[in-house]
Amino acid sequence: MLKGVPKILSPELLKILSEMGHGDEIVIADGNFPSENYGNRVVRADGHGGAEILDAVLSMIPLDTYADCNFMLMQVVPGDRVKPTIWEDYKKIANEKDGHVKLGSLERFAFYERAKQAYAVIATGESAIYANIILKKGVIQ
Template identity: 55%
Template structure:
């Protein structure tokens, strides 16, 4: 056992987070996302939901402060430009990062292409629509 590791961070996810370098990206995917077909490294966290995983990862991993965007949301169109779960993500980002983080919004197919290049994809059981999020790893300063 280790101290201060959030319970939803599996050994496989902890290893991936340690392997990632500055600028590498990780996707936390909802239950509808084609994670297995898009992932270079697939982490399954079935039974868990994106907000709890997002909060846990942000306690361990810095976001990239040198990039224009370090957080990316998937959107489908104007009719779904701000799904309710994004409000929850905003609160988590504000609390855990103690700074204003302005996520970039990517159209669904742009998001898929960026996700294919991510270091890893976490598959969850999240049922909220458009709950997919990409995080870009920063440096420890």
């Protein structure tokens, strides 16, 4: 056990966050995301929501201040009549944990392709739709 580490972060996820370098990306995926199809490394966080995982991850890593976009949401598919309320929770957490949020979004299939290149995918049990995000890791100072 370590001091100051959120208990929600498994040893496997801590290892992955430690291995990541500046500019590497990590996906926090909702329960509907095809994590095993798109993730090079998949860490299971079943039973945990996206917001609590985001809060814990951002307590360990900063966002990339050099990137044009360091916090990417999956866009709503045209024709879907939903407004993902979890996005406001995500933005609030990110702004509280890291003052350098540069928000962006990607079309669904572009998001999937970007996820293939990510260092890892965290597969949560989040039930909110469009609750997938990609974070770009910054420099630890």
